Amino acid sequence: MDLPLTPAGLLGHGLRLRPWHEDDVQTLLRGVTDPEYLRWNTHNVPVDDEEGAAELLRQRALGWARGEFATYCVTDESTAAVLGHVGLNSINWPLRCARVGYWTLPEARGRGVAGHALELITRWAFDEIGLHRMELGHAVGHDVSCRVAERGGYPAEGTLRGAMFGAGRRDTFRDLHLHARLATD
Structure with a gap:
C-alpha cells in the first residue's frame, strides 16, 4: 500500500462511514466525554474540551496522510446523523496489521451500529488496503465490546496484563482482552 491512505466512503447496513470533518468537533467531544465511553x-x-477535540481531529487527518491510521465517523446513511466512530490505529504496513476500535453515541447504542461499522471497516481493510491481520482490544469486563468483537468474527486470543490505562487515569493500568481476525478467516 502506498502512503498516504485515501479515505473512502463506506456504505452498508444503513450506515455511511466518512472521514471526520472539522465541523464535527462538538459531536466528537460529546462522544469521547460520554461517561460510558470514559468508563x-x-x-x-486528555480530550475534555473543544480545543482538545479539534486537536484530535487534526491528528486524525495527519494520521490519514501518513498512513498511520484510518478513522471514520459513523453516520446514518439516510439522515447523516452521527452515530459513532470506527477506526484503524497503529497500522503496521510491513506486517500488514492494525488495531481496530469503535464507539457509539448513547442514542445509537443497542442498534447494532458498532457491529455493522466493524464489518464495513474490516471488509475495507482486508479487501481494499490489503491488511492481513486486524487486532481488537477492550478492557476486561467490557462485555458489550467483547460480544461485538466475537459476532464480528474476531475470536478472543487472550488477555494482555496491564496493557491499558485504568478508567480516567494514566497512573494505573488494567488488563485488556485481545481479539483478532485474519484476512484468511
Whole structure:
C-alpha cells in the first residue's frame, strides 16, 4: 500500500462511514466525554474540551496522510446523523496489521451500529488496503465490546496484563482482552 491512505466512503447496513470533518468537533467531544465511553477508554492526551477535540481531529487527518491510521465517523446513511466512530490505529504496513476500535453515541447504542461499522471497516481493510491481520482490544469486563468483537468474527486470543490505562487515569493500568481476525478467516 502506498502512503498516504485515501479515505473512502463506506456504505452498508444503513450506515455511511466518512472521514471526520472539522465541523464535527462538538459531536466528537460529546462522544469521547460520554461517561460510558470514559468508563472503558482513557486517551493518552486528555480530550475534555473543544480545543482538545479539534486537536484530535487534526491528528486524525495527519494520521490519514501518513498512513498511520484510518478513522471514520459513523453516520446514518439516510439522515447523516452521527452515530459513532470506527477506526484503524497503529497500522503496521510491513506486517500488514492494525488495531481496530469503535464507539457509539448513547442514542445509537443497542442498534447494532458498532457491529455493522466493524464489518464495513474490516471488509475495507482486508479487501481494499490489503491488511492481513486486524487486532481488537477492550478492557476486561467490557462485555458489550467483547460480544461485538466475537459476532464480528474476531475470536478472543487472550488477555494482555496491564496493557491499558485504568478508567480516567494514566497512573494505573488494567488488563485488556485481545481479539483478532485474519484476512484468511
